[in-house]
Amino acid sequence: xxxxxxxxxxxxxSVEIRERLSFPEARLPDALSKMKGISGxxxxxxxSTCNRVExxxxxxxxxxxxxxxxxxxxxxxxMDGDGVNDYIYCLSGRDAVRxxxxxxxxxxxxxxxxxxxxxxxxxxxxxxxxxxxxxVVMNRLMKKAISVAKRIRTETKIAESAVSISFxxxxxxxxxxxxxxxKSVMLAGAGEMAELAARHLVNNGAKTVMVANxxxxxxxxxxxxxxxxxxxxxxxxxxxxxxDILIASTGSPHYILSAHDMARVIKERKNRPVFLIDIAVPRxxxxxxxxxxxxxxxDIDDLQGVVQSNIKERQKEAELASGIVEEExxxxxxxxxxxxxxxxxxxxxxxxxEMRAAELEKTLSKMGDLSEKQKxxxxxxxxxxxxxxxxxxxxxxxxxxxxxxxxxxxxxxxVLFGVDEKTEPDGPEESSALSEAETR
Amino acid sequence: xxxxxxGATLFLYFLATFxxxxxxxxxxxxxxxxxxxxxxxxxxxxxxxxxYQMVDKGHVPMTNIRExxxxxxxxxVLIYLILEYRWKIRVMGAFIVTMAFVLILLSTLFAxxxxxxxxxxxxxxxxxxxxxxxxxYASASFAIAFAIGLMYIIQERQLKHKSPGAFYRRLPPLDVxxxxxxxxxVMGFPLLTLAMLTGAVxxxxxxxxxxxxxxxxxxxxxxxxxxxxxxxxxxxxGWRGRKAAYLAVTGFLIVIFTFLGVSLLMPxxxxxx
Numbered sequence: 001x002x003x004x005x006x007x008x009x010x011x012x013x014s015v016e017i018r019e020r021l022s023f024p025e026a027r028l029p030d031a032l033s034k035m036k037g038i039s040g041x042x043x044x045x046x047x048s049t050c051n052r053v054e055x056x057x058x059x060x061x062x063x064x065x066x067x068x069x070x071x072x073x074x075x076x077x078x079m080d081g082d083g084v085n086d087y088i089y090c091l092s093g094r095d096a097v098r099x100x101x102x103x104x105x106x107x108x109x110x111x112x113x114x115x116x117x118x119x120x121x122x123x124x125x126x127x128x129x130x131x132x133x134x135x136v137v138m139n140r141l142m143k144k145a146i147s148v149a150k151r152i153r154t155e156t157k158i159a160e161s162a163v164s165i166s167f168x169x170x171x172x173x174x175x176x177x178x179x180x181x182x183k184s185v186m187l188a189g190a191g192e193m194a195e196l197a198a199r200h201l202v203n204n205g206a207k208t209v210m211v212a213n214x215x216x217x218x219x220x221x222x223x224x225x226x227x228x229x230x231x232x233x234x235x236x237x238x239x240x241x242x243x244d245i246l247i248a249s250t251g252s253p254h255y256i257l258s259a260h261d262m263a264r265v266i267k268e269r270k271n272r273p274v275f276l277i278d279i280a281v282p283r284x285x286x287x288x289x290x291x292x293x294x295x296x297x298x299d300i301d302d303l304q305g306v307v308q309s310n311i312k313e314r315q316k317e318a319e320l321a322s323g324i325v326e327e328e329x330x331x332x333x334x335x336x337x338x339x340x341x342x343x344x345x346x347x348x349x350x351x352x353x354e355m356r357a358a359e360l361e362k363t364l365s366k367m368g369d370l371s372e373k374q375k376x377x378x379x380x381x382x383x384x385x386x387x388x389x390x391x392x393x394x395x396x397x398x399x400x401x402x403x404x405x406x407x408x409x410x411x412x413x414x415v416l417f418g419v420d421e422k423t424e425p426d427g428p429e430e431s432s433a434l435s436e437a438e439t440r
Numbered sequence: 441x442x443x444x445x446x447g448a449t450l451f452l453y454f455l456a457t458f459x460x461x462x463x464x465x466x467x468x469x470x471x472x473x474x475x476x477x478x479x480x481x482x483x484x485x486x487x488x489x490x491x492y493q494m495v496d497k498g499h500v501p502m503t504n505i506r507e508x509x510x511x512x513x514x515x516x517v518l519i520y521l522i523l524e525y526r527w528k529i530r531v532m533g534a535f536i537v538t539m540a541f542v543l544i545l546l547s548t549l550f551a552x553x554x555x556x557x558x559x560x561x562x563x564x565x566x567x568x569x570x571x572x573x574x575x576x577y578a579s580a581s582f583a584i585a586f587a588i589g590l591m592y593i594i595q596e597r598q599l600k601h602k603s604p605g606a607f608y609r610r611l612p613p614l615d616v617x618x619x620x621x622x623x624x625x626v627m628g629f630p631l632l633t634l635a636m637l638t639g640a641v642x643x644x645x646x647x648x649x650x651x652x653x654x655x656x657x658x659x660x661x662x663x664x665x666x667x668x669x670x671x672x673x674x675x676x677x678g679w680r681g682r683k684a685a686y687l688a689v690t691g692f693l694i695v696i697f698t699f700l701g702v703s704l705l706m707p708x709x710x711x712x713x
Contacts, residue, residue, distance in 0.1 A: 157467070161609070172599070174613060175595070175599060175608065175613050175614065176599065176613060176614050176615065177613060177614075177615050178612070178613035178614075178615045178616045270677075270678030271678045271679065271680050271681060272678075272680075273614065273615065273681065290600065293681055293682050293683065294680065294681040294682070296599050296600065298602065302602040305602060305603075305604075306602070306604050309603075309604045309605075310604070313609065
């Protein structure tokens, strides 16, 4: 049994190809069950997002399985294999596990650290669970992938810094003001990005929103959306004394706020700091304003610069995260090994033999005088019982070896025969109940 | 015994400084815990050392530069620990604890001062004690305002120049730094005022005059004026931000000069080594 990954992503294929190979949600049940029908394929799961289309599966042998899944991808979408085969990657064993963990932790994403992918992976897992196409290995693998992603989120700062213009504005506001509660935001002009930035600021605690617009009706309209206050455009400079943050995005061909005006405003504010965000092109705010103390002016390029530097920072954190992934691969592979058939058979035999020998010794010592021959017979009896009892389960296990269902057989056998104490438990209460039952 | 205590203090402050800088770089919570632990243990040794000295010598351990520096470091760490507990901004330790370590390290350059104390130390015991203690706490407050002011200046530069570097991510928000630096001065200023008043009363009792226009007295007055200007400008005209941070930094440099420079360079009845 091997774990494999077959798929395409933003790293290997253009969006045209990705969308042609994608699996719309409505067709997932069909695709999942068709894939399950492929010979040699056991458990499987399909992850289809706008940036990647991947299948995670357990197969009987890696190369044959990957080839068949690849063909399935192409055939299912009625495509000509020659065109897309080059874009499809196939990974198996350790590489496959690594890839799945990295995808879950958003290390393989276009924007490293973006949070959506984990949710998408959980959804895909849910679909597979609903359609019953996963089993012991895939379920364990998915739970592990989700926990690895969470661990990376808490132990690294991979998702901490802002990687969009509007979030960069919030991040900077926090670096200037700390807490944003009681801070008021002025919107001058209304653009989509300005509204978005204002929305983020409000979500992060900003209290009042004032809206100034050349057409007053529009200002009233927009202010209502934010439960804010409309401001007459001519009063903008005057009202700035009350605004801690200004987001300017008017279509004005010249500056709407001069350095001279701002100097007056800051004096009136008794030097309380102001954060000015100019996302208009051409710019709305005189760049000279930035020279004034306690005034911080960022235009669209400045914000872009912050975003760029944050992306670099995330990449640095990604290296740290890779180390965590490697660690977790080890623990997963150790578990995977434990559910292989042969070691399980050996462990069950050893356990049975241990019990048999102990019980035999106990009984013989109680029975007193027995001839050597009689002792031999008793011993033979115990051996015969143990062998007969174990015969069917062990033959069934042996037969399943290599087939996808072996993992669930092995898992059950380990639990039923109580040889499972060493592997990482799914829930601690289960394993402790088990050990309690044993001691009783 | 006192050598062991002092060595332990020095070593633990070194460890704390090392970890605070490591924490500033890595920002790992696990390292942050080591920072706090080493600082607290170092502070405990520092405290025991001071008590030991006081019992051993029978006077406040602030009779020469060496002793004063050690007491000064102790007061800085004390205020810092309260600050960290109250505000939970651990990165400040990278600046403040480092400063305390440098000061206590600096103390080893000065002789322990075996010579008998000048006579005026033994008279007006209570006066000398309170004066020196007020002075130490005031200076420690100003030291903290200085460290936070430096952080403000660095962070302000990053934000103004739109170059979000390593410090931009790690340092606290500007408004928080501005406020904390201000509060440290608000705390230090009345202590300095009290120190100067009790000092004058004490001077009168030993030298027969309240004020002698000694270099140290003049520089103390200059220090007092700088912080008075800071508070005045802040309260009346709303001075804050970069200029206030520069003034807080300058103020502390004058404190250091008054403390070390005047003692070492200028003669006078306050000169002690």
